Amino acid sequence: MELRQLEYFVAVVEESNFTRAAERVHVAQPGVSAQIRRLERELGQELLDRSGRTVRPTAAGEAVLPHARAALAAVAGARAAVDELAGLIRGHVSVGMVTAGPTVTVADMLAGFHAEHPGVGISLSEDTSARLLGALREGRLDVALVGLAGPPPPGVSVHVLVDEPFVAAAPPGDPLAARDTITLEALCDRELIALPRGTGLRTALDNACARAGFTPRVAFEASDPNILARLAARGLGVAILPTTVADTHASALRAVTITRPGLRGRIALAWRSDGPASSAAAALVAHARLSLPARQNTGARSMSDTSAPASSSRRKS
Structure with a gap:
C-alpha cells in the first residue's frame, strides 16, 4: 500500500x-x-x-x-x-468563501499572507456556508469565510467579522414602504426574494419563519444580495437583505426593520476547533485574524433613517 x-x-x-x-x-x-x-x-x-x-x-x-x-x-x-x-513555513492551504462574500477583503488578506509566506500554495473556492462548514470539519478546507444564522457547529471556532440585522426592502410605491417596522409574521403572505438555501441569511429566515408557524413564500433566489435588491426594486417581491446591502440601494428601495423576531446574521472567519492540520494553515489562521478585524454593526436602522427623517405618515406593524 x-x-x-x-x-x-x-x-x-x-x-x-x-x-x-x-x-x-x-x-x-x-x-x-x-x-x-x-x-x-x-x-x-x-x-x-x-x-x-x-x-x-x-x-x-x-x-x-x-x-x-x-x-x-x-x-x-x-x-x-x-x-x-x-x-x-511551506505547503498548501485551502480557503473557502461564501458566495458573494467580501471578495476584496479576502483578496487583500491572501495577498498579504502570500507576501509573508511565498512558499505556501493557496487555493480559493466559493460555495454556500453549509457546504463550506462541512468541508472545514472534514479537513478539506483549512479556513473559511462563512455566514452564520446561529452558533457555529460543533468542532468549529469562529472570529466574527460582521454582525448586523436583516431588513425587508421594497420599492417606494409598495405599501410596505410606508412602514417603519413590520413583524415577520406579517410577511407570511408576501412573495419574498432571498439568498438560496444553505446560506446564513436564508437559514436565519427559514428558522425564524418555522418558529412563527409558517413557510416563507420565496419567489426568487440569487446568490448575490445586490441582485436580490435589484429584483425588489423592479417590484418582483420583498427582498430580505443585510442592512449594509440595503443601504447601498437607498435610491431604489426603502428598508423596513423586521421585528418579533428581529433577524440577524453574521459573517465569520471559521476554522477547526482542534487547530489547523499544518503549520501553514496555522499561520494562515493567525494572519487572517489579524488582517480581518472583528467589527460589529449592531444598529437596526431602516434605509429611510439613513437618507431622510421618517415621515409621520409611516406606520408600524
Whole structure:
C-alpha cells in the first residue's frame, strides 16, 4: 500500500469523478485508475462504485476513507513538524468563501499572507456556508469565510467579522414602504426574494419563519444580495437583505426593520476547533485574524433613517 494510492482514492471520493481527481493530483486519469485498482486488489475489496454517473465509495470504501485521510494527515503533520523545526513555513492551504462574500477583503488578506509566506500554495473556492462548514470539519478546507444564522457547529471556532440585522426592502410605491417596522409574521403572505438555501441569511429566515408557524413564500433566489435588491426594486417581491446591502440601494428601495423576531446574521472567519492540520494553515489562521478585524454593526436602522427623517405618515406593524 502506497501513500499515493491513498491520496488518489481520497481525491476520487471527494471529487466523485476520476477526471477531476486526476486534475487535482496532476496525474493522467489512467494512472489514477491503475493505482486505485492496485489498492483494491491488495485489500481484496472494491472501494469505489463506478456504475453510476458519479463515483461513490462502496461500504468497504467508506470504512477505508477515514484511515486514508488520517494517514495522509499524519504524513503532512510530519513534514510540517520538520519544516517548523527548520523555521520554514511551506505547503498548501485551502480557503473557502461564501458566495458573494467580501471578495476584496479576502483578496487583500491572501495577498498579504502570500507576501509573508511565498512558499505556501493557496487555493480559493466559493460555495454556500453549509457546504463550506462541512468541508472545514472534514479537513478539506483549512479556513473559511462563512455566514452564520446561529452558533457555529460543533468542532468549529469562529472570529466574527460582521454582525448586523436583516431588513425587508421594497420599492417606494409598495405599501410596505410606508412602514417603519413590520413583524415577520406579517410577511407570511408576501412573495419574498432571498439568498438560496444553505446560506446564513436564508437559514436565519427559514428558522425564524418555522418558529412563527409558517413557510416563507420565496419567489426568487440569487446568490448575490445586490441582485436580490435589484429584483425588489423592479417590484418582483420583498427582498430580505443585510442592512449594509440595503443601504447601498437607498435610491431604489426603502428598508423596513423586521421585528418579533428581529433577524440577524453574521459573517465569520471559521476554522477547526482542534487547530489547523499544518503549520501553514496555522499561520494562515493567525494572519487572517489579524488582517480581518472583528467589527460589529449592531444598529437596526431602516434605509429611510439613513437618507431622510421618517415621515409621520409611516406606520408600524
